[in-house]
Amino acid sequence: MKRHQNILLLLAVVLLAALPLWLVQKPLPDANGQPVELFAGADNKAMALIGDIAPNYVQWFKPVLEPASSEIASLLFALQAALGAGFIGYYLGVSVTRERLKRELLIMAQLEAQARSENPTRAD
Amino acid sequence: MHIMEGFLPIEHAVGWAVASMPFVAYGIGSIKKQIDANPEQRMLLGVAAAFTFVLSALKLPSVTGSCSHPTGTGLGALLFGPAAMAPIGLVVLLFQALLLAHGGLTTLGANLFSMAIVGPFAAAALFRLARRLTLSFAVSVFIAASVADLLTYVTTSAQLAWAFPDPTGGFVTSFAKFAGIFAITQIPLAISEGLLTVVIFNALARFNPQELKDMNVVRPPELRA
Numbered sequence: 001m002k003r004h005q006n007i008l009l010l011l012a013v014v015l016l017a018a019l020p021l022w023l024v025q026k027p028l029p030d031a032n033g034q035p036v037e038l039f040a041g042a043d044n045k046a047m048a049l050i051g052d053i054a055p056n057y058v059q060w061f062k063p064v065l066e067p068a069s070s071e072i073a074s075l076l077f078a079l080q081a082a083l084g085a086g087f088i089g090y091y092l093g094v095s096v097t098r099e100r101l102k103r104e105l106l107i108m109a110q111l112e113a114q115a116r117s118e119n120p121t122r123a124d
Numbered sequence: 125m126h127i128m129e130g131f132l133p134i135e136h137a138v139g140w141a142v143a144s145m146p147f148v149a150y151g152i153g154s155i156k157k158q159i160d161a162n163p164e165q166r167m168l169l170g171v172a173a174a175f176t177f178v179l180s181a182l183k184l185p186s187v188t189g190s191c192s193h194p195t196g197t198g199l200g201a202l203l204f205g206p207a208a209m210a211p212i213g214l215v216v217l218l219f220q221a222l223l224l225a226h227g228g229l230t231t232l233g234a235n236l237f238s239m240a241i242v243g244p245f246a247a248a249a250l251f252r253l254a255r256r257l258t259l260s261f262a263v264s265v266f267i268a269a270s271v272a273d274l275l276t277y278v279t280t281s282a283q284l285a286w287a288f289p290d291p292t293g294g295f296v297t298s299f300a301k302f303a304g305i306f307a308i309t310q311i312p313l314a315i316s317e318g319l320l321t322v323v324i325f326n327a328l329a330r331f332n333p334q335e336l337k338d339m340n341v342v343r344p345p346e347l348r349a
Binding site for chain 2: 021039041049052053062086091096098
């Protein structure tokens, strides 16, 4: 049942991520005829909105280090996700094995106890 | 929810940093105390941090036609208490600010406050409330993690609206605009985060029931998964 539940939950997550790709229409070009980028980052949209609300605001501090290109940025994001996922996978792997060993030990102990208590006269 | 480097006026930047600092300090103390008492929980702490690493790296498309990412702070907040997530969030945000130019050092305090303080505290409070209302474990986890995620982005919107009030409509108009970008985009992602947090809790309940019991996350009869 739980196993089923997890698969359904993961499926729902995939659907939630995939549906917008399919449902959202490409926006019309803006007032200047520039095409509007679809699925841009919300952070960048907020930055553009700051420019609208406070046109005189100047960014007073620049990032110390900027990824050399968007490819490098995606490399670093992938690295971040891989490190996290790797650790979670390792931990779950260890946990699964530990649980299995515990169960096997228990079964072996039970079998031993059974063998010891077994009485030849009661062999029916 | 990352406010870009240099995009908060200096008073706001300093103010949020000062507001976040005690949480980080308290969180470090709280983690230390828990790990000293139960050294075997160190791995689980790593899992909580790793979960935040993964989820905050996943930029997902949303129905508004823009992309954003979940925060992953709900898991750690339920396992180790909300304060523990402040230092963990700091590590994640520093990584992104320094290497990815995503967020920034001047906006670190504000971003920390929304993602690693408001989110986790909301998660912990909602989880407790949901359990008191005798909702099931999975439903409680889902509510806690997804609403915490959404509140993180509502907080970011409020922070930006406070710093950049609309010239005519003031804070309220500005907040509505920023929330239109952040909070609406976040709704499907918040649902995803809630579902993913339930998945990982299911795995933990199945293979690490003792830990969850020790940490008072689950009531014992619920562990027969």
